[in-house]
Amino acid sequence: MRRAPSTHAPLLLCVALALAGPSYAVDTTPPLPNPALQQRYYNLTHELRCMQCQSEALADSSVGLAADLRVQVRELLLAGQSDDQIRDHMVARYGEFILFRPRMTWRNAWLWAAPSVLMLVGVAVGWRVLRTRARLVGADDGDANADGDVDGGPDRDADLDSGKP
Amino acid sequence: MNRFLLPLAAFVLLVAVLLVGLKRAPEKSILPSPLIGKPVPQFTLPNLFDNTQPLSSATLTGHWSLVNVWGTWCVECRAEHQVLLQIKQEARVPIIGIDWKDHNEDALGWLEQLGNPYERVGTDNDGRVAIDWGVYGAPESFLVNPAGTVVYKHIGAMTQEVWQREFLPRVTAAPGAPAPPGPGA
Numbered sequence: 163m164r165r166a167p168s169t170h171a172p173l174l175l176c177v178a179l180a181l182a183g184p185s186y187a188v189d190t191t192p193p194l195p196n197p198a199l200q201q202r203y204y205n206l207t208h209e210l211r212c213m214q215c216q217s218e219a220l221a222d223s224s225v226g227l228a229a230d231l232r233v234q235v236r237e238l239l240l241a242g243q244s245d246d247q248i249r250d251h252m253v254a255r256y257g258e259f260i261l262f263r264p265r266m267t268w269r270n271a272w273l274w275a276a277p278s279v280l281m282l283v284g285v286a287v288g289w290r291v292l293r294t295r296a297r298l299v300g301a302d303d304g305d306a307n308a309d310g311d312v313d314g315g316p317d318r319d320a321d322l323d324s325g326k327p
Numbered sequence: 328m329n330r331f332l333l334p335l336a337a338f339v340l341l342v343a344v345l346l347v348g349l350k351r352a353p354e355k356s357i358l359p360s361p362l363i364g365k366p367v368p369q370f371t372l373p374n375l376f377d378n379t380q381p382l383s384s385a386t387l388t389g390h391w392s393l394v395n396v397w398g399t400w401c402v403e404c405r406a407e408h409q410v411l412l413q414i415k416q417e418a419r420v421p422i423i424g425i426d427w428k429d430h431n432e433d434a435l436g437w438l439e440q441l442g443n444p445y446e447r448v449g450t451d452n453d454g455r456v457a458i459d460w461g462v463y464g465a466p467e468s469f470l471v472n473p474a475g476t477v478v479y480k481h482i483g484a485m486t487q488e489v490w491q492r493e494f495l496p497r498v499t500a501a502p503g504a505p506a507p508p509g510p511g512a
Contacts (some may be wrong), residue, residue, distance in 0.1 A: 213358075213463035225465055226428060230454045255461040257361045 188224050191232045200241050206235050206245060210252055211260045221264065328394070344490075358368060360461055360480040368459035368477050372449025375426060375434055381421065391498050393468060396425045396457060399433040401465040407484035407500040411444035414490060420470075424448035427457045427465055434480030448478070470494050472501060 189207070194200045204221070206266045210231070212223035220228050220235070231252070252260045266274050362368075387394065395411060397404040400403040411422055425443035426434045429448055434499070451457050460469070470479040478497055481489055 227454070227458075230458060234455075234458060254361060255458060257358060257461070259358050311485065 189221055190229070191236050194239060202245060203236060203239055205243060205247055206239075207232055209262050210235070210249075211262055213260060216259075265282060276294055351509065358482075360477070360478045362461055362469070365477060365479055366470075367471055368456070370449075370459060372425065372451055372456055375424075375431060375448035375450050378467060381424075382447050383477065387423065387471045388448060390473055391420045391501075392471045393420045393422045393494065394425060394460075394465045394471055395422055396427050396460065396462050396465050396469075398427045398429040398465050399437045400429065401427075403484045404466045405441070407486070408441050408444070409468055409486045410487055410490065412442050413487065414485075415444040419495070421446040425457060425460070425462075426450045427462065428454045431462045434437065459504075468494075470497060 167225050177319045182302050191203075194203055207221035210220045210230040212218045212220050212225060212231075213229050214225045218228075234251075235248060242320060243251070249261065257266060265271065367384050367387050370382050371381050374380050374382055376416070384462065385391075402508065414420070415422055422444050424447070426448050429450070432451075434450070438448075457499055459468075464482065468481045468485050469477050472478050479492060481495060505508065
């Protein structure tokens with residue numbers, strides 16, 4: 163039995179559209195006079211942290227302080243400050259934590275270096291393990307040839323194959 | 328035996344690092360202020376009680392001060408208010424208020440109702456000065472020494488415990504002595 167094509171679809175679409183509310187912009191700071199400044203404003207407010215709701219950027223936060231800081235970013239841009247000057251302005255007041263992208267300094271250099279160092283350690287350990295294993299297998303083969311290798315040899319091979327990552 | 332020694336040592340080291348991290352987690356969630364050890368930011372604010380005498384950075388030199396950032400919209404500020412009144416009674420360090428993003432009438436009503444611990448209150452209605460102080464949530468309290476340098480900052484409600492443990496010792500330990508009654512009350 164074939165049914166007529168459903169007439170629900172357009173109706174559902176209408177309901178869905180009616181229910182979809184307008185999206186309200188969080189950032190009500192007036193736009194900057196030229197697109198280049200506006201772009202810098204956009205970038206800065208996305209890389210500065212809202213200190214009250216710490217996982218949000220200034221641009222996304224509806225908190226009062228974030229609005230105040232957005233206004234300040236705008237004013238500093240209009241005053242002709244560079245991006246770095248504006249970042250420094252914020253860091254001087256709120257500390258490095260306000261930057262979503264932390265700066266590399268001598269104090270945190272070890273953190274930046276840690277991934278490469280750990281990687282090197284991992285490679286070194288892996289290389290040693292592989293070498294040792296190769297030597298053991300080589301020794302096993304030697305044994306097997308020498309005295310028949312009734313016990314131990316195959317077991318050991320199995321262990322080595324399955325045990326290590 | 329030997330081949331387990333190195334991994335074991337590495338494991339113990341890792342556990343130690345993680346344990347220290349866990350132990351220090353609560354204090355780490357409170358952000359250090361970059362202002363500590365620096366002179367107070369330059370500012371001038373209208374005085375809540377007296378328009379002819381503004382509150383400025385100059386007000387904070389020559390004596391110790393406790394700078395307290397508050398607002399009538401701030402629940403924790405109500406919680407700490409009693410403690411501020413007690414500190415005022417001690418009369419060792421005058422309390423300077425910065426009324427942050429508030430309405431003057433509300434602030435005056437609040438102080439009338441709950442008592443006034445402040446020697447002077449500056450009204451920071453648009454929140455600019457608070458930003459220069461690196462304030463991100465009221466209440467915040469700063470200890471400022473006679474040279475006008477920020478010595479300590481506490482985020483959250485002031486308690487007797489915090490006052491006794493973190494603030495008072497810094498005042499009394501300073502060379503130049505603890506002048507018992509605050510200047511010009």
